[in-house]
Amino acid sequence: MITLQDVREAAQPLPRTEEHLIREYIKFKVGRIVYATVSPDETTLGFAFPKEERDLLIASAPGTFQLPRASDLRYNWVELRMAAVIAGSAASASPPSARGSRPRETLGRGSPAERRNEPAAAGRRVVTPP
Numbered sequence: 001m002i003t004l005q006d007v008r009e010a011a012q013p014l015p016r017t018e019e020h021l022i023r024e025y026i027k028f029k030v031g032r033i034v035y036a037t038v039s040p041d042e043t044t045l046g047f048a049f050p051k052e053e054r055d056l057l058i059a060s061a062p063g064t065f066q067l068p069r070a071s072d073l074r075y076n077w078v079e080l081r082m083a084a085v086i087a088g089s090a091a092s093a094s095p096p097s098a099r100g101s102r103p104r105e106t107l108g109r110g111s112p113a114e115r116r117n118e119p120a121a122a123g124r125r126v127v128t129p130p
Contacts, residue, residue, distance in 0.1 A: 001083045004042050011036060042082065049078040 004026065011017050011028040020027045024040035036047045046068060049057065057078060058065045064084040068077045 002085045002087050004038050006087055045080045045082050048076050051076050054078050
């Protein structure tokens with residue numbers, strides 16, 4: 001079973017991550033974007049995940065993943081039952097979370113250094129430092 005401490009250890013090394021206590025939920029965010037949250041009773045971990053792929057994830061492991069509450073269905077969000085995940089395998093749950101919290105335009109486009117060398121999109125001007 002993963003614990004809140006395991007989640008903290010995975011989240012804190014990420015750049016600009018902040019931990020907040022909001023309505024008894026422990027939330028991990030970058031700026032105003034919440035990418036993970038732990039319930040007050042520490043039984044569920046909610047994390048950012050694309051809505052389009054949410055049903056496939058839940059169908060792949062219905063004992064592990066579940067839909068968020070009805071009010072959160074409009075967000076790119078899914079929940080994980082913390083008791084269903086072995087602590088050593090918790091790191092494998094972070095890539096989908098990270099992918100859901102990145103801007104779509106940067107997905108699959110390489111590192112920032114590689115993107116600087118891309119040609120400009122139509123109507124955009126490229127400014128290169130001297």
